[in-house]
Structures are given as structure tokens and as C-alpha cells.
Amino acid sequence: MGKLRGFKEFERIDETNVAVTDRVKNYKEFTVPLKEKDIKHQGSRCMDCGIPFCHSGCPLGNLIPDFNDMVHKGEWKRASEILHSTNNFPEFTGRLCPAPCEKACVLGIIDDPVSIENIEKSIVERGFAEGWIIPQPPKTRTGKTVAIVGSGPAGLAAAQQLNRAGHTVTVFERDDAIGGLLRYGIPNFKMEKEIIDRRVAILKAEGIEFKTNVNVGKNYSVKNLNTFDSVVLCGGATVRRSLPVKGIESKGVVQAMDFLTQQTKELFGNPIEGDRIMATGKDVIVIGGGDTGSDCVGTSNRHGAKSVTNFEIMPKPPIGRSEKTPWPFWPLQLKTSSSHEEGCDRNWLINTKEFITNDKGELTALKTVEVQWEIVPGQRPKLVEKEGSEKIWPCDLALLALGFTGPEQTIAEQLGLEVDARSNYKAQNYHTNIPHIFTAGDMRRGQSLIVWAITEGREAAREVDIFLTGQSNLPTKGNGDILSA
Structure with a gap:
């Protein structure tokens, strides 16, 4: 795999970014792609490990050494086929995944790990540019119908897999456009929405039907789901966490997702609800140190905030990997995002x-x-307050980026579905307590990563296929074939 001792010859090189002073003037993606020869060199760094732990780090089980080797050899089309065999949407993960595969890379024990995520993004973008990624509608139809509720990465992955198995799939989305949190929860500067539209166009050409502005359980009766042979609930974990403190209802205290969603909708001229939330000229405090908090920081800077401050209740992580999270586990380590910069x-x-x-x-x-x-x-x-450490911070806009407590309960209550102790929709191998209804993604497992959402959508699709036909040719994790290419 890769070039013999290539990891000793080539250093890791990552994409560069447009200068801060320029990129904060707009909402476009700002990474500068590497040249082809540099990407090939990065693929050459793959070590031909005896046991490639990157496989176990990746929830999808991507065949990482295999597509790295193809990039090293310049066989880009084959690399695209291998990548798509386990991942329906590498253009999403190549931009948004925190890359647990890289944290499990064997090379990372002694050196900088292989730049797997950037290689993945380069492969899929090359595939689109060359016209290799085209619709693959099924040759025959089974006559079975499936409803997918939610068009985030879990719902889209389940839809594509089930459609390619020959079932007739309809995807319901309560918002005005397809993509779930990918559409309105992720800022444009991290992923431009044309990236979603490009893939959705392929899904439509493959025969999937999409219906927007359909809020199942509210403006669309759950009884209508009984007209389908099977249902997959992929509504995500969308109940936002708040703070039980005085003044939480004040004007100027805003949930992060309201702030981010408004910005993206306004960018595309879509109607927004309520007053426009702007950070312009304000002292902004973002409460929550995760990715959503980082997105609020980047958006506030683009608004022209007077100042941006970020609070995190946890201790500052170490710059290097903590001894408490040794390789190949996901590390406790300080992350400085482009928005922080x-x-x-x-x-x-x-x-x-x-x-x-x-x-x-x-x-x-x-x-x-x-x-x-x-x-x-x-x-x-146990959280203990430091006596005498109270402080007053000037603030005109406080953004609550505290994560999500679980899925909304409307559908579960109306369908009579069981939920677990954390309010997630309870499922055994993606089967709920109602035989023909399945659930996947954050709605089933709680707030998680995009790569887990795609994994769950794929695995749930296989379970649905078995339920509908008694067997399935859809791939299992890390075992791709033509149905997922």
C-alpha cells in the first residue's frame, strides 16, 4: 500500500486557508486545495500496516489503505469507486467529519498521521469533476414502498441504499429544503449548499422522491405513514439544551441553531421567522465550546461583532494527546478551529x-x-464553584451552543413508540417496537457525528431490506459492493 517508506520521504501537508481578513468578508468555503502531485504524495504516506487501525476508527469502515494506494498510483477513478463503496457522501464527511480515522492511524503513533480526510475530499471532488459520479437507478423495482422521515445524512443514506435495492422511496423533510442540519445547521463557509444540491440531484435522478415542508405529526398525519410498507425515522436529535439560570428568557439570549439557521436562510433569500438576529457591533458571548459554538464564532465575526468570547465549562484540554486517551482512542486534545483563528x-x-x-x-x-x-x-x-471568582462580562448577544438533549417526542407519542432513558427512540437492530417502523441516526443513538449518521442510515437500510424481502444484498459495514458504489 502506498510507496515503500513513503511516510519517511513525505511530510504531511494539509490544505491551506484563505487569509482571515479576506475570508471573513463572505460565507464561501475558504480552503485552498492541494496540487495533484501533493495529494498523491499524501496517499504515498500510507504505511501498509499489518493491521490498519484507521478501519476501526472510522464508523463506516472505509477501506482507507485501499483508496490511499489508488491515489498514490494515480488511479483516481478506482479510488472513487472504493471510497463510495462504503460511504454514500464523502463530500460531506470530507468537509465536516472530525476524522477519527486519522486519530487511529498507526503512523500517528510516531509521526503526523496520514491526511485521510483531505484525501477523501480530493477523491470525491475529482470524481464529480471527471463525471464519474452519476445516478445509478435500480434495474428493477420490488414493488415495496418506504417512507424516510428526515433528510439529514442518516435519512439520505438510508434512502439511497433502499432505492438502489429496488424499493420505492419517499423522503419527507419538514424544512423548505433537503439536508437537515447539513442545510441550515452548518454554516456555508464550512460547506456551501451547492454541495448538497449536487448530491440531491443524483438521488432524484435515481428515482427517490423528496417532499419538503412536510412536518410528520403536525401538518402530515402519522396515519399516512401506514400507506408505506416500511418507515425509517431519521429526524435527528433536535431538542436544544438550555440553562436553568436567571434571565434566560432575556432579549438577546439566543439558541445557537436559531442564529445559524437564520444566517443561512437569509444568505439564500429564504423567509426567516421572528426578528433578525445579528451580531454586528455587539459584544457576543458563545456558551459552549464544541463545533456549534465554533460555528457561532465564525458567523459572529462575519457579521462584524465588536468582540467574540467563548465559554466552556470543562477544563482546557492539553495541546498534545492526553495520557487518559492513548492511541488509537479518540484523543482528549485541544482543538483550535478556523473560526477560533x-x-x-x-x-x-x-x-x-x-x-x-x-x-x-x-x-x-x-x-x-x-x-x-x-x-x-x-x-x-462534581462541579465546584471557586469562592470569590464571580465576574461581570459586557454582553449584547449570548448564543447557547450547549448541544441537544434528544429527539422531539411528537412522532413517538403519536405512533406509540418506545423511548429509552435518554429519550432516544428505542430500537433493537434499528427495529422499533412496531414491526414495520425503523429508526436511525441521532434520533436513535443521540447527538453524534455525521459519519455515524451515514453509518446508521446504511445499516438500517439493510435491516429494512431484510424485513421487506427476507434477505439483502446491501453491504454490511466496511464491505462495499455495486449497490453502494
């Missing part, structure tokens, strides 16, 4: 105690306290 005062071990307002109910400041975590073996970590 654009301007952000980051603070750890900070807890918000109160949102302070003026007499009009408008947010003017935040009161915080420093905290620490007491660790007692065998017990849950």
Missing part, C-alpha cells in the same frame, strides 16, 4: 450564573463564576 477570546472552567438585563429586558451582561471539577473514584465528577 478568526478572532475569539476562549475561556475554560467558566459557568454562567445570570443573564443581566436593562429595564427593557434587553441583555447587557453576563455574571459568571470560575469552577473546578472534583474527581472522586467511583463517583460522578
Whole structure:
């Protein structure tokens, strides 16, 4: 695999970014692709490991050494076939996945790991440019019908797999465009929406029917789902976490997803609900240090915020891999995103105690306290406030990027579906307690990664196919074939 000792000859090279001063002026993607010879050299760094742990790091089981080798040899079309055999949407994961495969790369023990995610993105973009990625409608139809509720990565993956197995698939999306959180939850500067539209056009050409502005359980009765032979619920985990503190209802305290969704809708001239949320000229505080918080930082900078501050209640991670998360596990390690680089005062071990307002109910400041975590073996970590550490922070806009507590319960309640202790839709091998209804993605497993959503959509599709026909030729994890190419 790759060039013999290529990892010793070539250093890791990543895509560069457009300068901060230029990229914050718009909402376009700002990465600068590597030249073809440089990508080939990156593929050459793959070590021909005895046991390639990148496979276990990737929930999809992508055949990573195989497509790296094809890139090294310049066989790009074959690389695209191998990549698509296990991943329906590498153009999404190549931009948005945190790349657990790279954290499990054997080379990463002694050197910089292989740049797997960038190679993946380069392969799929080459595939689209060359016209290799084309619709693959099924040769025959089974006569079975399937409804997919939710058009995020789990729903789209399940839809494509089931359609290619010959079933007639209809995807319902409650928003005005296909993509779920990919559409309105991910800023355009991380993934331009034409990337979604390009893939959806292929799915439509393969025979999948999409229906937007259909909110199952609200403007579309769940009884209508009984007209389908099977149903796959892929609605995601969309119930947002809040803070039980004084002033949470103040004007200027906003959920991150409302902020991000509005920005994308306005960018494309789509109607938005409520007053326009702008960070322009404001002291912005983003509460939550994950990817959504980072997206709020980048968007606020593009609005022209006066200042952007980020709070995280957890300790600051180490710059290098923590001893508590050794290779090949996902590391506890400081992540500095491109949005952080654009301007952000980051603070750890900070807890918000109160949102302070003026007499009009408008947010003017935040009161915080420093905290620490007491660790007692065998017990849950305990949050302890530091006495005398209270502080007032000027703030006109507070963005709550605190993650999600689980899926909405409307459909479960109306269908009589069981849920687990964390409010996720309960399923055994993706089967709910109603025989013909399945669930996958964040709705089943809780808030997770895009790569897990695609994996769950693919695996659920196989279970549905077996339910409908008694058998399935759809691939299992890490075992691709023509049906998923």
C-alpha cells in the first residue's frame, strides 16, 4: 500500500486557508486545495500496516489503505469507486467529519498521521469533476414502498441504499429544503449548499422522491405513514439544551441553531421567522465550546461583532494527546478551529450564573463564576464553584451552543413508540417496537457525528431490506459492493 517508506520521504501537508481578513468578508468555503502531485504524495504516506487501525476508527469502515494506494498510483477513478463503496457522501464527511480515522492511524503513533480526510475530499471532488459520479437507478423495482422521515445524512443514506435495492422511496423533510442540519445547521463557509444540491440531484435522478415542508405529526398525519410498507425515522436529535439560570428568557439570549439557521436562510433569500438576529457591533458571548459554538464564532465575526468570547465549562484540554486517551482512542486534545483563528477570546472552567438585563429586558451582561471539577473514584465528577471568582462580562448577544438533549417526542407519542432513558427512540437492530417502523441516526443513538449518521442510515437500510424481502444484498459495514458504489 502506498510507496515503500513513503511516510519517511513525505511530510504531511494539509490544505491551506484563505487569509482571515479576506475570508471573513463572505460565507464561501475558504480552503485552498492541494496540487495533484501533493495529494498523491499524501496517499504515498500510507504505511501498509499489518493491521490498519484507521478501519476501526472510522464508523463506516472505509477501506482507507485501499483508496490511499489508488491515489498514490494515480488511479483516481478506482479510488472513487472504493471510497463510495462504503460511504454514500464523502463530500460531506470530507468537509465536516472530525476524522477519527486519522486519530487511529498507526503512523500517528510516531509521526503526523496520514491526511485521510483531505484525501477523501480530493477523491470525491475529482470524481464529480471527471463525471464519474452519476445516478445509478435500480434495474428493477420490488414493488415495496418506504417512507424516510428526515433528510439529514442518516435519512439520505438510508434512502439511497433502499432505492438502489429496488424499493420505492419517499423522503419527507419538514424544512423548505433537503439536508437537515447539513442545510441550515452548518454554516456555508464550512460547506456551501451547492454541495448538497449536487448530491440531491443524483438521488432524484435515481428515482427517490423528496417532499419538503412536510412536518410528520403536525401538518402530515402519522396515519399516512401506514400507506408505506416500511418507515425509517431519521429526524435527528433536535431538542436544544438550555440553562436553568436567571434571565434566560432575556432579549438577546439566543439558541445557537436559531442564529445559524437564520444566517443561512437569509444568505439564500429564504423567509426567516421572528426578528433578525445579528451580531454586528455587539459584544457576543458563545456558551459552549464544541463545533456549534465554533460555528457561532465564525458567523459572529462575519457579521462584524465588536468582540467574540467563548465559554466552556470543562477544563482546557492539553495541546498534545492526553495520557487518559492513548492511541488509537479518540484523543482528549485541544482543538483550535478556523473560526477560533478568526478572532475569539476562549475561556475554560467558566459557568454562567445570570443573564443581566436593562429595564427593557434587553441583555447587557453576563455574571459568571470560575469552577473546578472534583474527581472522586467511583463517583460522578462534581462541579465546584471557586469562592470569590464571580465576574461581570459586557454582553449584547449570548448564543447557547450547549448541544441537544434528544429527539422531539411528537412522532413517538403519536405512533406509540418506545423511548429509552435518554429519550432516544428505542430500537433493537434499528427495529422499533412496531414491526414495520425503523429508526436511525441521532434520533436513535443521540447527538453524534455525521459519519455515524451515514453509518446508521446504511445499516438500517439493510435491516429494512431484510424485513421487506427476507434477505439483502446491501453491504454490511466496511464491505462495499455495486449497490453502494
